[in-house]
Amino acid sequence: MLNVNQAIVLGAISTGGGLAQIEEQLGFCDLPVMSSHLYQKIQNELAHSIHELAWEIIEQAGVQERRIAIEKGHIGKDSIPYITVIADGAWSKHSYKVNYDAASGVGVIIGQETKKVLFLGIRNKYCCLCARAENKEEQPIAHMCFKNWSGPSTGMESNIIFEGFKQSIEMHGVKYLCLVGDGDSSVTKKLADARPYDTPVSKIECRNHLLRNYCTRLRALTQKKTSSKNLPVSVKQRNILMNSIKRLRSGIIGAINYITTEKSEECHAEKFRLLKKDIYNGPYHVFGNHEKCETYFCSKMTNIDQDEQKKGYHWVAEMKASGRFQDILYVAERVTRNAESLILNMDNNAAECYNSVVAKLVGGKRINYTARRSYATRCEVAAISYNVPAGEFPRLSIKK
Structure with a gap:
């Protein structure tokens, strides 16, 4: 059994507090507070027992x-x-x-x-x-x-x-x-x-870190007014990219889930090929060009109307003209280098x-x-x- 001083020090440690928090709590209760020297002494006593218990559990x-x-x-x-x-x-x-x-x-x-x-x-x-x-x-x-x-x-x-x-x-x-x-x-x-x-x-x-870095690099592109080709990028293009980052990330997650479940019996090389293709095709799909979309990845390849198709081709072509689309593909390519880790989905x-x-x-x-x-x-x-x-x-x- 811990005495009251040991219990309150252990309680402070276990809740992220210290002597200052103990003083404030006991002050509201109108109770006496231990000295700094006593607090340090009790903490050292607890620390020894905590150390032994932690390594026993490990x-x-x-x-x-x-x-x-x-x-x-x-x-x-x-x-x-x-x-x-x-x-x-x-x-x-x-x-x-x-x-x-x-x-x-x-x-x-x-x-x-x-x-x-x-x-x-x-x-x-x-x-x-x-x-x-x-x-x-x-x-x-x-x-x-x-x-x-x-x-x-x-x-x-x-x-x-x-x-x-x-x-x-x-x-x-x-x-x-x-x-x-x-x-x-x-x-x-x-x-x-x-x-x-x-x-x-x-x-x-880690899958989450790879996807987070992907979004971070895409978000950085939205702040750049010129592309890697040193050409100006319109505000409209940058806004469209900013609004599409979540969709680009969701597309990769969807491809990973499909390959790890529906294609689980395929050889590793085939999984690797499919995932790399889906990651690289993601920007085309999100911005409206569905020519390279697989049927399991996108149903718009056959059901898309002509007006929407022209609009998609327009945005892809306009981003290519400014060089921004090539920047996006470069970021996507960096993710494909870790496709083997993404297949494991860990x-x-x-x-x-x-x-x-x-x-x-x-x-x-x-x-x-x-x-x-x-x-x-x-x-x-x-x-x-x-x-x-x-x-x-x-x-x-x-x-x-």
Whole structure:
């Protein structure tokens, strides 16, 4: 059983708050508030127990993932089971695509079958006690320092994920031979260069990230008043493209769903050919030219009236004249390069869900919990919360 002080500190951690939030809540209740020193002491006591519990639960998830791999016969020539994992990283603060200097970051590896955390890594660039002693040009007092990273913040994710791959056999007795992730090329390069196993790790790009990048590049074209041919693009053309982005994305999703269901028995090469053709034909279809549409993709090829057909040819021809249509096709071609990943129709939503739990526990990334141990503790609480079903949260054993 936790005493009242331990319970309220654990409650604050589990809801993304801290001492300031405790003071505000108890102030409305006209109750006394603990000191900052006592809060830090209790948090350290809880942090030790949370750390042990988190890794105990992670080990249990590894046992489940290994058992499923053996049941499915996913065993390599070296008699070691292999699995597919989902990986992603997050920072302690929002970058807004401008500031890539977060003081802390977390990376997670999740099993594809169990959807549970198999590895958790945290990198910290800052320790308040060390920084304070450095400013005073003194030796820091004896303390548990959690500063474990001196490189750029952009290198945290790849370093954590590589560490998880390197420890997979020792921790869980499995190899991570297939990785589902976003378009972070640094992770792929790190795994390809360092080669944690004798067998190379294959990478599957997340479907959602590929489609989001597709829409982002199309949206960027709507802001450009000239094409790649350095010709002016009319406001009407840019508005039509802006209003058609969702349709272009939906067309790719429809093609993926059809090929993965109706064409599931086709060979991989045929699926790849059909999907590439549908992606590249998407802009023609959306802007009204249905000459190259497949019957399963579009019914307008035979049912379209002459006036609508002329209108479609008009917009395609006008965009080609300005060079904007070629720009759109170039963006579509970039998506076709990852058609093999799209055919598998996989995403890294599991890792994104874990990141969202971390974001809740760190106050929406708007409160700085990176000075000492608090950020790491909250990431471990997120792992426990993510792996354990609601209502089955295990009891903490507090050790002073």
